[in-house]
Amino acid sequence: MAPSGTFVIVGAGLAGAKAAETIRAEGFDGRVLLLGEESVRPYERPPLSKEYLRGEKDFEAAAVRAEDFYAAHAIELRTSTRARVVDVGASEVLVDSGERIAYDRLLLATGAEPRRLDVAGADLPGVHRLRTLSDADRIRQAITPGTRVVVVGAGWIGAEVAASARQLGAEVAMVEMASVPLERVLGLEVGAIYRDLHAAHGVEMHFGVAVESFRGGDRVEEVWLTDGRVLAAEVVVIGVGVTPRTELAESAGLAVDDGIVVDEHLATSAPGIYAAGDVANAFHPLYGTRIRLEHWSAALNQGPAAARSMLGEPTVYDKVPYFFSDQYDLGMEYRGWAPTWDRVVFRGDPGNGELIVFWMRHGRVAAAMNLNIWDAGEALEGLVRSRRPVDPSELEDLDVDLAGLVLP
Ligand SMILES: Cc1cc2nc3c(=O)[nH]c(=O)nc-3n(C[C@H](O)[C@H](O)[C@H](O)COP(=O)(O)OP(=O)(O)OC[C@H]3O[C@@H](n4cnc5c(N)ncnc54)[C@H](O)[C@@H]3O)c2cc1C
Structure with missing residues (x-):
């Protein structure tokens, strides 16, 4: 039976906002509360070190949704509201004002803070x-x-x-x-x-x-x-890294280990409670281990995946990790996960600013990065996901079609 009642999301960042809108898009007609301690509605952080910092984009360009979106979708967005305690026994969240909010499902999307x-x-x-x-x-x-x-x-x-x-x-x-x-x-x-x-x-x-x-x-x-x-x-x-904001989860007695521990459905160790985004240390089926990602794309996609799991449609989160960066006129995208590697392979000339780099482990592409090349994303994702052995000399060879290497 589809759950009803009240869904509470703590953390009105990208993961929380995307979860809230997915819960509604999937047809849930109970209450949805989105609690955020910041004073503004959810926004994306990548522009904060780029166009927003340089004054080239304003807040509206960074906002996840227009101001009227939340009310129009009956999402009770409460800004300047910090959740202080999660009472797992009573299924309640206690907020700063002293109010206790009962939940049927809870999502912790509390992100991370700079060290x-x-x-x-x-x-x-x-x-x-x-x-x-x-x-x-x-x-x-x-x-x-x-x-x-x-x-x-x-x-x-x-x-x-x-x-x-x-x-x-x-x-x-x-x-x-x-x-x-x-x-x-x-x-x-x-x-x-x-x-x-x-x-x-x-x-x-x-x-x-x-x-x-x-x-x-x-x-x-x-x-x-x-x-x-x-x-x-x-x-x-x-800028010396971030720490996941696990304080609520810890005090609630949830399993925490460099982030809130969740399974491939983004479910925590407590029934009815889920976690997504920077704070979640999630089991990743592609790698057979838990990974905590601090990437925009993980927040964007884990929020909706957690929402579906909360709705009783268990959704496995197995996307290939992805992030991007822009510095001066050099843009890049990175796909995969390579905590270690045994070989780095270059496709193109590192001197001319347009190239693809592969991090290889045991003959397979663990991660790939395209710099100022914008038509290779699909093939690179396919190479990372396939985990097939690949000949490095083919990766280097500009005459070899990368898409052709993906298929067995
Ligand atoms: C400056 C900057 C640039 C970035 N650039 C890139 C990039 O180019 N590419 C890329 O892939 N990634 C980038 N990232 C990373 C990306 O923005 C994060 O991975 C993403 O924001 C994670 O989203 P989240 O929703 O999980 O967490 P957050 O964005 O951290 O949101 C969590 C929210 O929860 C709130 N919260 C926490 N605890 C409570 C509580 N108890 N009660 C109520 N609210 C609470 C916080 O105030 C926050 O608003 C960048 C990050 C920063 C800071």
Whole structure:
């Protein structure tokens, strides 16, 4: 029997919003509540380090849905509302105002928060982290042409902020403990492409070094590095990774292990409670293990998948992981999951900015990335999903049709 009653979603980000609209699109006619602690309706975060930060797109362009959408679909969107406790025994969510909301199904889509840097001066005004619209507004307002910006951490967010800040005319320095940007995900060879890109755009780079402290009077003025170097700074943006927001799930006694543990249907260890998006550490049937993805596409697709499971149509989430990044005039898409690899294969010339990279494990394509090439996505996804052994020399050969390699 299809469930009825009240569906509550905690977290009004992309995963939560997409779940709410799917619940309605599937014909559920009970109550749907979407609770979010931010003061604005759901929006997508990728523009916050790109077009929104540069003032090229406004909030409406980033919003998941128009303002009237939620009321029109009888979705009770409550902004500025934080869920404090989930009472699993009573099937209730306690919110900040003291109200208790009873649920028949509950989705936790609480996302992630940026890690703090545990060094002196990290709380000085002018030292920022970037997750929310208001973070982006603060950073945007602080950057004018010539502003000295220091980006700490050259992961995706740090690298994108560095690019946007340069595009806004700031003087940018990047500090990273690894030896190239994005080394953990892309490795040395491909990370070097991003190093060269930022160097070509005038970013001053400091690799293999950490921050010792931030120093200044009323505001940050200097970034001291562990090797004794001192960088002048008016604005600092720290991008050193995120932590899943599991506090509600933990206090409710759900299984938590680097995120809320869910099965392939996105169901948690407690009946009637599901999790999706950045906070979910989900069993992925393609890999036979749990993976917590911090990608826009996972939030976009896991929200609807969880919604269907909540409605009693158990839906297996087995999409090939996908993310994208834009820095200056270099756009890329990455498909797959390659925590380790034994070989990197290039198709095209890394020097000319248009190429495809394959990360191989045991003769199979674990992940593939297209840089400024926009017609290969389907074939790359097919190669990753098929997990067939592939001859690297065929991947390299521009005369070999990639789509032809997908089929057995
Ligand atoms: C600046 C930036 C740029 C990015 N760029 C890219 C990109 O180019 N490509 C890509 O693939 N991914 C990108 N990402 C990652 C992507 O945005 C995330 O994977 C995605 O936002 C995850 O969505 P989510 O709904 O799971 O979580 P979130 O977007 O974090 O939303 C969760 C929401 O839940 C709310 N919440 C948490 N706890 C509670 C509570 N107790 N009560 C009420 N509300 C609560 C939070 O305030 C938040 O609004 C980027 C992220 C950032 C920050």
